[in-house]
Amino acid sequence: MLIQRPSDILPSEITPRTLFEERRRFLRDAGLLLAAGALGGALPSAEAAVTAAPKLGPLGASPFSTSEEKTPYKAVTTYNNYYEFGTDKSDPAENAGRLITRPWTVRVEGLAGKPRTFDIDELLRLAPLEERIYRMRCVEGWSMVIPWVGLPLASLLKQVEPLGSARYVEFVTLHDPKVMSRLPVLDWPYTEGLRLDEAMHPLTLLAVGLYGEVLPNQNGAPIRLVVPWKYGFKSAKSIVTIRLTDKQPATAWNKAAKHEYGFYSNVNPQVDHPRWSQATERRIGEFRKRPTLMFNGYAEQVASLYQGMDLRANF
Numbered sequence: 001m002l003i004q005r006p007s008d009i010l011p012s013e014i015t016p017r018t019l020f021e022e023r024r025r026f027l028r029d030a031g032l033l034l035a036a037g038a039l040g041g042a043l044p045s046a047e048a049a050v051t052a053a054p055k056l057g058p059l060g061a062s063p064f065s066t067s068e069e070k071t072p073y074k075a076v077t078t079y080n081n082y083y084e085f086g087t088d089k090s091d092p093a094e095n096a097g098r099l100i101t102r103p104w105t106v107r108v109e110g111l112a113g114k115p116r117t118f119d120i121d122e123l124l125r126l127a128p129l130e131e132r133i134y135r136m137r138c139v140e141g142w143s144m145v146i147p148w149v150g151l152p153l154a155s156l157l158k159q160v161e162p163l164g165s166a167r168y169v170e171f172v173t174l175h176d177p178k179v180m181s182r183l184p185v186l187d188w189p190y191t192e193g194l195r196l197d198e199a200m201h202p203l204t205l206l207a208v209g210l211y212g213e214v215l216p217n218q219n220g221a222p223i224r225l226v227v228p229w230k231y232g233f234k235s236a237k238s239i240v241t242i243r244l245t246d247k248q249p250a251t252a253w254n255k256a257a258k259h260e261y262g263f264y265s266n267v268n269p270q271v272d273h274p275r276w277s278q279a280t281e282r283r284i285g286e287f288r289k290r291p292t293l294m295f296n297g298y299a300e301q302v303a304s305l306y307q308g309m310d311l312r313a314n315f
Helices: 032-039 046-052 073-078 091-098 153-160 252-256 299-306
Strands: 105-110 116-119 130-137 142-152 168-173 191-195 205-210 224-226 239-245 280-283
Touching (some): 073 205, 105 153, 116 153, 153 205, 153 239
Parallel strands (some): 105 239, 142 280
Antiparallel strands (some): 105 116, 142 205, 168 191, 168 239, 205 224
């Protein structure tokens, strides 16, 4: 397969977000309700919570950002796939407010010299936060351009010193039946996986925010994976465990429909999903379709990871 290597990934200046509508959905972004209960105070009003929504910063610029126009904040936070809160695109924004994101810990275990549990706020101090404007492509054919805030996953993995026998990284997400769906859509909890070299790649991000603010619940708060050259379902949300292993981990969608969702799930316009063509995509906010780029436009950065592989067989 001939891989095209576009060169349009350029540093870009970050412009302020101007769309602040429908912020009442995000009352629990920073655990405000939990904090109020612990202090014995009254729960904050919607207006107070909006005012108190924390900004993340200072943020470093990233050489990996695309210069393409960003998808509006409202679309990014109201059109989501997060099946733990419903299968319609609007369900996560309507239902994820029940999720409590403080306190929160992430356990890093498995084939590691120094396995440990990180508090979410401790994680944020591992590396300077960056704002990275990434293209994101859904297997269903729609796409967005999102300014994520986060730290490289490699920064976390280096802290636990992966053993030489580690070949893969498994991600296990929260599944709390008290606040999340019990529908038998998938085998809960949601799990995903990467090869270790994919996980250590500089593009692979642990996101804690978007548009300079704390990550909204419906977008995977308080910490999620972002792998921009893969289809969106690879980016596990609300992570609680990261496990280094020598075996390729089973992943949620691959277990549900192996012939439709491969382990790698790299964006590839030449390999169609059984129900959707991958040759074109529709950017949210646009009516026209645009050609899908190999590796979602990140071929120059990641194509070498798959040198010699048959990307049709390893879809």
